[in-house]
Amino acid sequence: MSGADALAAHFWQGCALGELRYQRCRACGAAQFHPRRFCARCGGAPDWAVAQGLGTVYAATRVTRAPTPDFARLAPYDILLVDLDEGFRMMAHGAPGLRIGERVRLDFDRRGERALPRFERLGGRS
Ligand SMILES: [Zn+2]
Incomplete structure (x- = not known):
């Protein structure tokens, strides 16, 4: 490795x-x-x-054409750039409809052996 x-x-x-x-x-x-x-x-x-997994949405994009067959099953889906409170920015899947400036919390979407990071709206699914 x-x-x-x-x-x-x-x-x-x-x-x-x-x-x-x-x-x-x-x-x-x-x-x-x-x-x-x-x-x-x-x-x-x-x-x-x-x-901690808490952050603020910096950018959000709706993906309708997935890059790989694996992701095609998920499409359309939202990809976010999030500024984490610890001071770094990361890209990950996000709950639909999140907007720039919204507070989010990281969760993990378990698919087989891999857990994909995914952001949810802070404060639950309202
Ligand atoms: Zn340094």
Whole structure:
């Protein structure tokens, strides 16, 4: 397994446990979501951390033409860019109809052995 694969595997293991894992730099404190061996800002060594999963919608897109047959079964679906309270931005599936600026909470959509991160409206399904 390459270093990048091992980092990605650590992230997906977290999802399976219901944890949103991200990295925080030991040197400058920057949060980064796509795991790397080094901090993208200063080159320092990042530690793993677990996010609470609360954030604000930065962008939302309705996907009607799925990129793969797997996702075609889900289409149409909404993809969100969310600013997590811990200070990083991530892309994930979202509940239909979420809008920019809405508060969201991360949940995991279990499909087989993989748990896909998915954002729900904070405060339940109202
Ligand atoms: Zn850093």
